[in-house]
Amino acid sequence: MKRKDIKVLLVDDEVKFADTLAQRLQMRDLKVGTAYDGDQALSKVKEEEPDVMVLDLKMPGMHGMEVLREIRKAYPDMQVIILTGHGTDKDEEEAKRLGGFDYMKKPADIDHLEQKIKKAFKEKVERAMTAIAFAEEGEFDTARGIMKDEEN
């Protein structure tokens, strides 16, 4: 599978930051879209169905945690990596409790972020394959639970 098949949505209210980071990730063969606030992020998720979201916390209007909560409810198979300049230990705990895949602080190393995105996508694919295996055995509830990532 080519890396350009990994769809990423970058959500950050600092437009310059989001656009520049998107360009850098695109040069690393990822397919990257951007959103500049929580409401825009939720609309773009419907349109673009990203595999991985890279999400800031402190944004005007809808806070990143609220976006994370909505995404986990409506799109449980989507992986969310928090990337924030604000973060406290409490925020990190809360993000992980809500099912965030990982939590990183700005400024982040691009190679490290790329690795996290690939790892998040790999986990998503593995989960899907495990669910398929259970479904093939007729264990549909288990399969459904795995797709909903009910352990997190």
Next chain:
Amino acid sequence: MEDKNNEDLRFLQLNFIGRILAGFTHEIKNYIAIIKESAGLMGDMMKAGKSGKEESRQYLEIIASIEEQIERTMELFRHLNRFAHKMDTPLASFNVNDGMEELLALLNRSANQRKIILEKDFQKDLPLIQSDPSMLQFLVFCFIQEKLDTLDKNSKIILKTTLINGTVTITIIPHGTSIEAAVKGLCTPEIYDYVMKQLGGEIIHKKEDQGTQITLPLSIPEIFSGVGG
């Protein structure tokens, strides 16, 4: 009672300083992140061997962006430096507009988060006043914070300075819908009164849409008389 007010005030002032610093560090981290990514993008493009007229134009744009972020960072440091030095002396001659400008710059991000606009309406050429610049900034911060906590998004807060009947007047005027908030601002009415007593002025609470007015005398307040040379 005086000791309790003093203690409460000290706690609230530390809270105020903490909030200002937290906002500042968050803002700075964002600017540095943009600088890092911009420099990184140039590096990525050079490693990929991108050169040519179009790429040169892009490189110049990226350099301009880096310069812009550095200037934003320096501007914020200037505000923070002035904010910190206000605490050097409890009595100083100063222009109210400078302190208010600084407060708006430091509160800008917090207001943006809530989608509330902070607007200034400063009378030019206000005479200098003699007062405690740090305490005044704290007081105005408390009033603005209360409005930030109790106004709905897409609202506006106007910070106005005028000279009326020989007194410098600061007015905080909210425009927007009020909301129920779990936490409403930082200070209690007792603390407002206690601070105002030290500043030697008066607080006038007007009707909801006309805001809160703080009037400050131009002369040295009685409390400071006999101090200094």
